[in-house]
Amino acid sequence: xxxxxxxxxxxxxxxxxxxxxxxxxxxxxxxxxxxxxxxxxxxxxxxxxxxxxxxxxxxxxxxxxxxxxxxxxxxxxxxxxxxxxxxxxxxxxxxxxxxxxxxxxxxxxxxxxxxxxxxxxxxxxxxxxxxxxxxxxxxxxxxxxxxxxxxxxxxxxxxxxxxxxxxxxxxxxxxxxxxxxxxxxxxxxxxxxxxxxxxxxxxxxxxxxxxxxxxxxxxxxxxxxxxxxxxxxxxxxxxxxxxxxxxxxxxxxxxxxxxxxxxxxxxxxxxxxxxxxxxxxxxxxxxxxxxxxxxxxxxxxxxxxxxxxxxxxxxxxxxxxxxxxxxxxxxxxxxxxxxxxxxxxxxxxxxxxxxxxxxxxxxxxxx
Amino acid sequence: xxxxxxxxxxxxxxxxxxxxxxxxxxxxxxxxxxxxxxxxxxxxxxxxxxxxxxxxxxxxxxxxxxxxxxxxxxxxxxxxxxxxxxxxxxxxxxxxxxxxxxxxxxxxxxxxxxxxxxxxxxxxxxxxxxxxxxxxxxxxxxxxxxxxxxxxxxxxxxxxxxxxxxxxxxxxxxxxxxxxxxxxxxxxxxxxxxxxxxxxxxxxxxxxxxxxxxxxxxxxxxxxxxxxxxxxxxxxxxxxxxxxxxxxxxxxxxxx
Numbered sequence: 001x002x003x004x005x006x007x008x009x010x011x012x013x014x015x016x017x018x019x020x021x022x023x024x025x026x027x028x029x030x031x032x033x034x035x036x037x038x039x040x041x042x043x044x045x046x047x048x049x050x051x052x053x054x055x056x057x058x059x060x061x062x063x064x065x066x067x068x069x070x071x072x073x074x075x076x077x078x079x080x081x082x083x084x085x086x087x088x089x090x091x092x093x094x095x096x097x098x099x100x101x102x103x104x105x106x107x108x109x110x111x112x113x114x115x116x117x118x119x120x121x122x123x124x125x126x127x128x129x130x131x132x133x134x135x136x137x138x139x140x141x142x143x144x145x146x147x148x149x150x151x152x153x154x155x156x157x158x159x160x161x162x163x164x165x166x167x168x169x170x171x172x173x174x175x176x177x178x179x180x181x182x183x184x185x186x187x188x189x190x191x192x193x194x195x196x197x198x199x200x201x202x203x204x205x206x207x208x209x210x211x212x213x214x215x216x217x218x219x220x221x222x223x224x225x226x227x228x229x230x231x232x233x234x235x236x237x238x239x240x241x242x243x244x245x246x247x248x249x250x251x252x253x254x255x256x257x258x259x260x261x262x263x264x265x266x267x268x269x270x271x272x273x274x275x276x277x278x279x280x281x282x283x284x285x286x287x288x289x290x291x292x293x294x295x296x297x298x299x300x301x302x303x304x305x306x307x308x309x310x311x312x313x314x315x316x317x318x319x320x321x322x323x324x325x326x327x328x329x330x331x332x333x334x335x336x337x338x339x340x341x342x343x344x345x346x347x348x349x350x351x352x353x354x355x356x357x358x359x360x361x362x363x364x365x366x367x
Numbered sequence: 368x369x370x371x372x373x374x375x376x377x378x379x380x381x382x383x384x385x386x387x388x389x390x391x392x393x394x395x396x397x398x399x400x401x402x403x404x405x406x407x408x409x410x411x412x413x414x415x416x417x418x419x420x421x422x423x424x425x426x427x428x429x430x431x432x433x434x435x436x437x438x439x440x441x442x443x444x445x446x447x448x449x450x451x452x453x454x455x456x457x458x459x460x461x462x463x464x465x466x467x468x469x470x471x472x473x474x475x476x477x478x479x480x481x482x483x484x485x486x487x488x489x490x491x492x493x494x495x496x497x498x499x500x501x502x503x504x505x506x507x508x509x510x511x512x513x514x515x516x517x518x519x520x521x522x523x524x525x526x527x528x529x530x531x532x533x534x535x536x537x538x539x540x541x542x543x544x545x546x547x548x549x550x551x552x553x554x555x556x557x558x559x560x561x562x563x564x565x566x567x568x569x570x571x572x573x574x575x576x577x578x579x580x581x582x583x584x585x586x587x588x589x590x591x592x593x594x595x596x597x598x599x600x601x602x603x604x605x606x607x608x609x610x611x612x613x614x615x616x617x618x619x620x621x622x623x
Contacts, residue, residue, distance in 0.1 A: 078542040084597075251619035258612035262605050269601020278538045288417050 025246035029239045031217040034249065037111070038215070039256035040104035046257050047097045048203065052196065054090040062142070064188040066181040069144035070283040088272045089264075094136050095275050096264055098298045101132055109329075109350055112338030113216040115227050119330040121213070124206040126327045131199050136296065138191040141184060147277060149284035150293040152187070153179045161312035178286065214238060225339035294365065301357045304364030388428035390420040407488035415492075423453065450480040460559060468562040479506060493558050495523040514566055519557075522573045525580045526554055532587050541590060546583060553579045 011017045030038075061080055063072040076083035105125065108114050114122035141152045156173045160166040175182025214237030219225040229235075243249060267274060279290045295303050306315035325332070337343050387395075395405040408414050413422070421428040426441035428434065435441045445453040451474065455462025458481075465471040470479050484497050491497065498516045500509040529550055537543045557576050560569050 074540075074542050077540045084540070248619060248622045251615050251622070255612050255615040255619060258608050258615060262608035262612065265601060265604045265608060269598060269604065273539060276540070281538060281540045285417065 021246075025250070026244050028245040029242035030215050030245055030249050031239045032242045033218050033221045034215070034243065035218055035220070036252070036256060037103075037107035038218075038249075039253045040100060040107060042253040043100050043256055043260045044097065044104060045203070046260070047093055047100060048199065051090060051093050051097065054086050054093065055192065055196075057086045058090055059192065064142070064184060066144055066184050066284075069142060069184065073143045073145075085268070088268045091275060092264065092268050092272050094139060095296070095298075096260075096267075097132055098136065100260070101129055102298075105129065106354070110340045110347075111216070111218050111220075112227070112340070112343070114330045115333070115336075115338060116229050116231070116330070117213055118209070118216060121206060121209045122330045123327060124202055124209065128199065128202050128206065130323075131195055131202065133298070135191060135195040135199065136298075138187040138195065140296070141179075141187045142191060143280070144184065144284045146279040146282040146284055146288070146290050147293070148280075149179055149286065150279070150290055151295055152183065154293060155295065155299075156183070158306065158312070158316070161316050163313060180286075212236070219338040219340070225342060226336040227338055297361060297365075300362075300364035301360035304360045304367060307364070307367065388419055388421065389431040389434050390424075390426070390428055393431065393434075394420075404488040407486075411486070411488060411490040412492040413490050422457075447480055448475045450482060454481045460555065461562070464559045464562040469564055470562065493561065494527075495519055495561075498561070511564060515564065515569055518566055518569045519560065519573060522557055522576055522580070525577060525584075526550070526557065529580060529583055529587065530554075536587070536590060546586060549579075549583055553583070 008017065058076060061072055061076045061083065063069055073087070076087050078084070080086075108122065108125070137152075137155060141148045156170055156179065159169045159173060162169060171177060173183070173186070174180070175186050216237065217239070229237075275296075277294075279293070294300065302319055305319055306312055309315040309318065333346065335343070335346075340347055391405055394402055396402065404420075408420070413419075419428065420426075424442050424444070425439070426434045426436065427439040430439070433439050435443075442453075451462050451465055451471065465481065466474070472478070474480065484502060485491060485493070495516060498512050500513075503509045503512045533543045533546050533550060537547075553576055556579075557573070560572055563569055
């Protein structure tokens, strides 16, 4: 008997580990027509863990003090063994997290997985999207570079367009009239404690809902693609005759994570500067406004929307309305059909919306 | 709900600029001679390095009412003979080089001042390009200047190439502070020759300066090697991830 088997036996007789693994992994059946897009959630979990691990490693040398932050990041990049790799993984990883999250969201949209009874899965996922945007925005300030300082100045200033309370909100966010040391303190606390803990909690809730309700059936390769759910009582969506999570789909998850890793490492090692303009490596200077401060790629559409409208408040209201519509989509789109090709109006709206978002982003980049 | 998500999404506006100093606020709106310096200054090496009006002209850049008060140190524009001292408050070594040169010795007697070659508000980065036929022949023949410029060309090209490499590394997050300081010192030493008209001295000193520049080039070569190694490691890591994906995919197929 190997040491490993003895260890498993020891645990098994105490907590019934084998029975738990059988019930939750081997006998956990997924739809027979499940596809690659269902592994996006696992990739996102992997990225989140990577962000936490690299973030903790960065915390060892990072100093959240306006006088020392830039120097500490420079030290990490140049003097700490593999510090450059850890920082690049963290920065590139944050962009990848947004990208994969959007892909996850698009796949849920097109496969109609947000429909009843999964409204709460969609809403928790949407909250995660805003939290990931929030953690990215707060993390942007921490290196205390020209890019950090001015992007945060611009972003926080936008809140001033909210009638009546706008100016108070700006000062609350910044901890003063201008972006300065108190802003760094606030954003640091949000970035390393408040938002990650909230993300972990909401991810837990998202997974709990998945576990309680069951995995949705993809609408592809089926004769009947209408949503079978009826609001007459709770019912777990099981998949008799489906494929086991372990080892089948777990291997698919690992394959997808490996493909993601190849893309991620490709960017980290060959062109991480895709996400770092020149101003990202100059120390913050409150008296020198860089010529072209642009937000991260995923905020470019928001940025351009504000520029289109003559009044900033209208720009904010339009964005708020669009985000609210997206958050409440499962309550608005109540049709039973899940197959994207049998939902032409939805498809036109969804693809039009995505193209508009991309178009506004490109416009924002070149404006 | 709208308000909830309204504050959760990030917004961007164009109206977020730190206030400019009062000199620029007023003069940038003025026509003609009074507004021209601001436009010229914006394209200068001084503007690039954050050296604003008050750094040279004195005064109080934060108080519009007293910005040009002598009591707040306002100096205004210097007279022609006072220009070397005006610029020399910061460029001490260059001022001494200039005063010792044929140009400096002719100060007040029709000779050029600092701004004759370097410009006043559109101050350009000191480079060999400032020695050119169009500029020099305003006062004298270009022949001697041409010989001196030729003697300096190789060193100048080395400096420009090293500067570009340092800038590229800086834009990648490399700590180039030490290299920048070294290049700054060597470049300054080289620029002391710019006011000299002794061709032999220029050639001899240029050779010594090139030895210093080669040391900086060696450091940059070390950085090149380090970045090359990172790329090789990256290629191995990417290949490893792709291989793992392939093996896992094949393994999954065995369970179908």
